[in-house]
Amino acid sequence: MPPDANPLLAAVVAALAGVRTNQRVLVLGEAPLLRRALSAAADCDVVLEGPADIVVAIFAPDVPTAVANVAPGGRVVGVAADMGAAQRTASRHGLALQYTEHVAGRVAWSARLREETSP
Numbered sequence: 001m002p003p004d005a006n007p008l009l010a011a012v013v014a015a016l017a018g019v020r021t022n023q024r025v026l027v028l029g030e031a032p033l034l035r036r037a038l039s040a041a042a043d044c045d046v047v048l049e050g051p052a053d054i055v056v057a058i059f060a061p062d063v064p065t066a067v068a069n070v071a072p073g074g075r076v077v078g079v080a081a082d083m084g085a086a087q088r089t090a091s092r093h094g095l096a097l098q099y100t101e102h103v104a105g106r107v108a109w110s111a112r113l114r115e116e117t118s119p
Contacts, residue, residue, distance in 0.1 A: 009103050054070075060089050079108050095114065
């Protein structure tokens with residue numbers, strides 16, 4: 001279910017994205033309402049390719065593409081079926097969950113790439 005199917009979920013995803021003026025935002029998947037909200041928050045057009053400061057992965061299969069397109073220091077925002085799925089998705093793709101919100105029977109989440117530690 002894309003966030004546009006539920007305006008509350010779209011609003012929570014947009015809030016978790018925390019977009020600021022002139023940040024590059026990439027939305028993977030079909031979500032016109034979410035794109036408009038994030039474009040307004042960034043006060044510029046949503047970009048069509050990375051790198052981007054915020055990459056929104058509407059569906060779990062989009063997360064690898066999101067990770068590949070997030071700029072250093074940027075964030076990936078997504079939607080999962082439940083908290084366990086959000087944690088597994090983040091872990092599988094080298095992300096550290098920062099925020100999660102239960103909404104509309106789903107979990108919206110925000111994460112950053114885990115920092116590599118030097119030996």
